[in-house]
Amino acid sequence: MPAIIKEHRGRACRLIDLNGPDAAGTDRNQMPFEPLSVRISMAVRMTGIGRSKLYELIQSGDIEVVKIGASTLIPVESLRQLIARNRRP
Structure with missing residues (x-):
């Protein structure tokens, strides 16, 4: 479905x-x-990544952001992709 x-x-x-x-x-x-997307504070809680590190990942392009007005949103799929790319066998 x-x-x-x-x-x-x-x-x-x-x-x-x-x-x-x-x-x-x-x-x-x-x-x-x-x-579909979360604010910065929720992304920090979901991933366990610190706020400063999250902003570094945004600056480097490793995490996608969506700006709507003053709100900065992070697509949940972008967080999933980040975790998948950094998994170690």
Whole structure:
């Protein structure tokens, strides 16, 4: 099933299909939301990278950013790619 894009708290989010009801019998097909992008503070928490290092990675082009007005957003996929590129066998 393709991802469904909805707006949640002013952000575009992709709904995750969890394939059916949970243990309580509640339909879980439309929860939880996975954000398309996060602010700097959330990216720091998600990755465990320090704020200064995160800004260095942005400056070097290792992490993509999206500027919307005064907000700096980091696509979650960019964080995933960073982690994947730096994994050690």
